[in-house]
Amino acid sequence: MLAAKFAARAAAARRPGARLSSTVAGPSSYRLVVIGGGAAGLAVSSTLSEKLGANEVAVIEPSAVHYQQPLFTFVGGGLKSFADTHRPTADVIAPGAKWIRQAAAAIDPAQNTVTLADGARVSYEYLVVAAGIELDFAGIKGLEAAIGRDGVASNYSPKYVQKTFEFLQNVRSGNALFTMPATPIKCAGAPQKIAYLADELFREKDVRHRVNLSYYTALGKIFAIDKYADAMNSVAQSRGIDVNLFHDLVEVDGPAKKATFQILGSGPRAGESVTVPYEFLHVTPPMKPYDFIKRSPIANAAGFVDVNQYTLQHSRFPNVYAIGDCSSLPTSKTAAAAAAQAKVLKHNLLRQIRGSVGPAASYDGYTSCPLVTGKHKLVLAEFSGYTGKPHETFFFNQANEHAFSYWLTADVLPEVYWNSMLKGTWSGPAAIRRVANPVSSD
Numbered sequence: 001m002l003a004a005k006f007a008a009r010a011a012a013a014r015r016p017g018a019r020l021s022s023t024v025a026g027p028s029s030y031r032l033v034v035i036g037g038g039a040a041g042l043a044v045s046s047t048l049s050e051k052l053g054a055n056e057v058a059v060i061e062p063s064a065v066h067y068q069q070p071l072f073t074f075v076g077g078g079l080k081s082f083a084d085t086h087r088p089t090a091d092v093i094a095p096g097a098k099w100i101r102q103a104a105a106a107i108d109p110a111q112n113t114v115t116l117a118d119g120a121r122v123s124y125e126y127l128v129v130a131a132g133i134e135l136d137f138a139g140i141k142g143l144e145a146a147i148g149r150d151g152v153a154s155n156y157s158p159k160y161v162q163k164t165f166e167f168l169q170n171v172r173s174g175n176a177l178f179t180m181p182a183t184p185i186k187c188a189g190a191p192q193k194i195a196y197l198a199d200e201l202f203r204e205k206d207v208r209h210r211v212n213l214s215y216y217t218a219l220g221k222i223f224a225i226d227k228y229a230d231a232m233n234s235v236a237q238s239r240g241i242d243v244n245l246f247h248d249l250v251e252v253d254g255p256a257k258k259a260t261f262q263i264l265g266s267g268p269r270a271g272e273s274v275t276v277p278y279e280f281l282h283v284t285p286p287m288k289p290y291d292f293i294k295r296s297p298i299a300n301a302a303g304f305v306d307v308n309q310y311t312l313q314h315s316r317f318p319n320v321y322a323i324g325d326c327s328s329l330p331t332s333k334t335a336a337a338a339a340a341q342a343k344v345l346k347h348n349l350l351r352q353i354r355g356s357v358g359p360a361a362s363y364d365g366y367t368s369c370p371l372v373t374g375k376h377k378l379v380l381a382e383f384s385g386y387t388g389k390p391h392e393t394f395f396f397n398q399a400n401e402h403a404f405s406y407w408l409t410a411d412v413l414p415e416v417y418w419n420s421m422l423k424g425t426w427s428g429p430a431a432i433r434r435v436a437n438p439v440s441s442d
């Protein structure tokens with residue numbers, strides 16, 4: 001039934017002159033407004049537009065294209081095609097939801113309104129903020145001028161992800177550098193995943209003995225959770241990848257092909273800077289909350305939407321919720337986390353609408369980071385960002401590189417994303433875990 005509605009909506013969107021992406025001309029009002037039609041926004045709006053009825057839910061989303069970002073790592077490593085990563089927004093947005101194809105520019109929670117980029121206002125009874133996190137390429141001196149040319153690429157942007165594989169293939173010798181910034185980022189494992197794929201590619205091309213691979217992270221550990229940090233240190237060591245902690249990329253000199261790092265921490269070299277020549281540079285840009293959120297009363301001091309970490313409800317405005325990368329939830333920002341959060345948010349929002357009958361649902365900080373280490377090899381980190389403890393779905397030790405984990409991540413989860421998560425029916429592997437690994441720390 002739902003699939004048929006999606007198909008009909010997609011067909012209508014493709015008809016000449018179709019205008020499903022509407023611009024709001026005058027004041028308009030919805031029961032629920034969702035800001036952002038990314039992984040989290042669609043997981044929430046699909047279900048809630050079904051439950052609340054046609055045109056009761058509006059999704060404010062400026063992009064005509066929806067990207068499945070977890071696939072970007074595979075594209076950068078040459079293991080998937082870029083075409084696999086994206087679909088028209090018209091094909092993935094719920095049929096019963098109104099798509100407002102604009103950016104939100106301001107939020108006024110006292111008046112229950114969102115102002116759009118063209119100045120029109122949309123009012124709501126309930127608001128879900130799911131706008132993601134902004135890439136800040138300008139935050140590193142020289143990076144905007146350098147990226148996309150002469151060996152500088154980033155899997156983090158659809159604009160540059162194909163450059164990663166293109167440039168990696170051209171490397172014959174010299175230094176290949178991979179960076180991780182000091183700010184909160186989405187998928188904190190992705191900055192190092194591409195280093196392992198590059199190592200494998202260089203070995204296949206028989207140039208590895210002439211290329212030095214170095215991972216530079218601004219943080220003091222290779223991964224936040226000890227169990228997986230130990231695993232990744234072993235992987236890096238066995239591959240001959242040099243790991244530099246407390247090194248924050250501050251400048252890229254594109255013409256000279258040099259990267260400058262500032263040394264952080266409290267060690268003897270803290271405060272110094274070091275400049276390294278490169279043949280290839282993979283940059284994970286700093287990231288920051290969007291300005292329209294940061295400036296609004298719903299932000300916390302850091303600029304993220306200030307929500308209760310268990311209920312996802314705003315700490316001061318009870319008809320406002322947030323989910324995913326834009327939220328203040330103190331866990332690792334991933335699509336896997338957003339899937340688990342979506343179930344909790346939908347339950348609690350519907351409960352509030354229905355008069356707060358029955359118990360509220362609680363989010364436990366679950367997140368997952370599939371650390372691909374090569375073709376058919378992957379360390380499947382699953383943990384709670386709240387407890388810092390692993391929370392694994394399967395009975396085997398997921399810190400070991402495994403072909404099954406690779407298959408699951410590369411072949412199964414992308415289908416789950418398109419066919420279930422975006423339709424609101426995938427909320428993470430908790431049900432599978434209860435069968436496959438009943439002794440996992442629940």
Ligand SMILES: Cc1cc2nc3c(=O)[nH]c(=O)nc-3n(C[C@H](O)[C@H](O)[C@H](O)COP(=O)(O)OP(=O)(O)OC[C@H]3O[C@@H](n4cnc5c(N)ncnc54)[C@H](O)[C@@H]3O)c2cc1C
Binds near residue numbers: 323
């Ligand atoms: C290279 C890479 C690898 C990754 N690997 C993994 C992985 O292996 N596993 C995993 O679980 N996660 C992974 N992630 C992270 C995952 O993609 C994100 O955590 C997830 O997409 C977060 O969902 P979101 O809806 O919060 O944000 P997004 O999916 O980024 O969606 C935000 C949406 O808001 C829209 N928006 C922005 N500004 C406005 C505005 N002003 N008004 C309205 N809408 C706006 C955007 O256009 C976008 O559609 C990876 C990400 C990258 C980049």
